[in-house]
Amino acid sequence: MLKFTDEHEWLQIDGDVATVGITKHAADQLGDLVFVELPETGTALTKGESAATVESVKAASDVYCPLDGEILETNPAIVEDPALVNGDPQGAGWFFKLKLSDPSAANALLDEDAYKELIA
Amino acid sequence: MAPTWRPDLDEHTASNDAPLKQTPLHALHISLDARMVPFAGYDMPVQYPAGVLKEHLHTRAAAGLFDVSHMGQVELRAASGTLEDAALALESLVPVDVLGIAEGRQRYALFTDETGGILDDLMIARLPDRFLIVVNAACKDADFAHLKAHLGDRFELALLEDRALLALQGPRAEDVLAELWADVAAMRFMDVAEALIHDVPCIISRSGYTGEDGFEISIPADKAEDIARRLLDHPDVLPIGLGARDSLRLEAGLCLYGNDIDTTTCPIEAALEWAIQKARRTGGARSGGFPGAGAILDAQTNGTAIRRVGLKPEGKAPIRGGATLFSDATGATEVGKVTSGSFGPTVGHPVAMGYVETGLATPGTTVFAELRGRYLPMTVSVLPFITPTYKR
Numbered sequence: 325m326l327k328f329t330d331e332h333e334w335l336q337i338d339g340d341v342a343t344v345g346i347t348k349h350a351a352d353q354l355g356d357l358v359f360v361e362l363p364e365t366g367t368a369l370t371k372g373e374s375a376a377t378v379e380s381v382k383a384a385s386d387v388y389c390p391l392d393g394e395i396l397e398t399n400p401a402i403v404e405d406p407a408l409v410n411g412d413p414q415g416a417g418w419f420f421k422l423k424l425s426d427p428s429a430a431n432a433l434l435d436e437d438a439y440k441e442l443i444a
Numbered sequence: 445m446a447p448t449w450r451p452d453l454d455e456h457t458a459s460n461d462a463p464l465k466q467t468p469l470h471a472l473h474i475s476l477d478a479r480m481v482p483f484a485g486y487d488m489p490v491q492y493p494a495g496v497l498k499e500h501l502h503t504r505a506a507a508g509l510f511d512v513s514h515m516g517q518v519e520l521r522a523a524s525g526t527l528e529d530a531a532l533a534l535e536s537l538v539p540v541d542v543l544g545i546a547e548g549r550q551r552y553a554l555f556t557d558e559t560g561g562i563l564d565d566l567m568i569a570r571l572p573d574r575f576l577i578v579v580n581a582a583c584k585d586a587d588f589a590h591l592k593a594h595l596g597d598r599f600e601l602a603l604l605e606d607r608a609l610l611a612l613q614g615p616r617a618e619d620v621l622a623e624l625w626a627d628v629a630a631m632r633f634m635d636v637a638e639a640l641i642h643d644v645p646c647i648i649s650r651s652g653y654t655g656e657d658g659f660e661i662s663i664p665a666d667k668a669e670d671i672a673r674r675l676l677d678h679p680d681v682l683p684i685g686l687g688a689r690d691s692l693r694l695e696a697g698l699c700l701y702g703n704d705i706d707t708t709t710c711p712i713e714a715a716l717e718w719a720i721q722k723a724r725r726t727g728g729a730r731s732g733g734f735p736g737a738g739a740i741l742d743a744q745t746n747g748t749a750i751r752r753v754g755l756k757p758e759g760k761a762p763i764r765g766g767a768t769l770f771s772d773a774t775g776a777t778e779v780g781k782v783t784s785g786s787f788g789p790t791v792g793h794p795v796a797m798g799y800v801e802t803g804l805a806t807p808g809t810t811v812f813a814e815l816r817g818r819y820l821p822m823t824v825s826v827l828p829f830i831t832p833t834y835k836r
Contacts, residue, residue: 356495359761361761361816380497380787381787382690
């Protein structure tokens with residue numbers, strides 16, 4: 325199940341695990357990323373809390389945790405090469421995997437059509 | 445309208461309700477699909493479709509064209525007809541040897557205040573019959589009032605609202621501009637010349653704000669877009685926004701007024717003593733005589749408690765302006781602050797500058813910046829971070 329937030333994160337949800345990243349729209353707006361900082365595995369985060377930081381040449385931005393959960397795994401490839409996020413934001417540029425505290429909470433997030441409408 | 449991706453504060457925050465001003469190149473920026481942001485009261489391009497990173501690298505590899513028409517251009521003429529009178533009058537406002545600026549040359553200068561703080565930084569160019577003074581956009585009204593108040597009764601002053609200012613910067617700048625004005629090759633760094641480009645009277649200086657060889661070109665507003673388009677038609681030239689202008693000047697170790705220098709910093713703290721020539725220093729032919737001279741010359745003799753230095757973050761994380769600096773990783777003792785910080789696309793690592801206690805200003809010293817609750821090492825570094833390619 326693919327979901328989106330109005331803060332421009334995407335979630336690919338499989339059971340109680342969500343793979344999270346930022347949308348192509350977000351990556352385009354940020355411009356070329358030069359730095360990514362990811363959370364520690366095992367960190368418990370609540371919805372809306374800062375989970376990661378991305379920086380372009382000009383500015384730093386937070387990536388928020390889209391739902392309550394615990395960080396299971398992060399993507400070291402984007403720390404090594406932040407340009408991966410710009411090149412393939414909804415694929416190889418994923419940020420982290422989140423074990424959801426309440427998988428049903430995902431139902432309240434945007435579906436793809438609703439997100440496309442948001443950025444239209 | 446599509447929501448913007450969480451805008452960063454310095455770019456997008458509406459500071460007041462006044463309508464934004466536009467430069468003579470505004471329509472050109474829109475046609476080039478620039479991302480526009482408010483800056484110093486103007487609607488300005490922060491980047492074009494290439495993006496800040498590529499614009500920065502392109503400027504150092506080939507040539508970049510910047511619209512800096514928001515900056516203030518002031519003409520100063522002497523009613524007496526003797527430009528030396530105007531030079532001496534300007535010396536009452538800046539700690540610079542203005543009398544020593546030869547015709548066809550320009551010099552970096554500072555307006556100082558009575559406490560020795562910096563009101564603005566500027567360029568003073570000497571033309572055959574007048575001085576051309578270029579000041580920062582955010583300060584230009586105050587600067588013009590300052591000049592009027594001190595020099596207005598004896599000198600003709602005009603804030604040129606009908607002229608654009610372009611900067612063409614980078615290793616290909618000379619060849620590109622030479623296609624419009626052949627004499628450009630004869631100019632050296634900080635030379636200034638009046639030129640006809642396609643019959644348009646322009647003033648060209650060989651200077652800039654990137655650390656690269658390059659030119660700034662003052663053009664009548666109604667001819668600016670035509671000349672800008674001719675320059676952009678060259679395959680080596682890309683338009684460059686304010687984003688890359690900032691990262692380029694930071695790699696070059698150049699101060700941004702309002703970030704790195706302001707009324708609370710004196711020129712000596714800011715490591716700008718090179719801008720005070722011998723004639724204006726203690727013991728010089730025209731020592732002192734500018735606002736704050738007592739404090740500034742005393743600081744030059746006796747040193748200051750803090751100094752502006754280059755700072756190289758040891759990790760990958762950019763440390764931005766505003767970060768507090770500490771003596772060690774426990775964050776117990778504050779020793780300074782970062783005033784500008786960015787990723788440096790050419791050097792390939794983050795770069796910054798800021799102020800530290802003078803005892804820590806020696807290159808190689810490690811200080812620690814607070815970032816998101818941690819204390820990250822930064823090495824005090826020699827400025828600039830790149831090797832300038834000025835044609836001296």
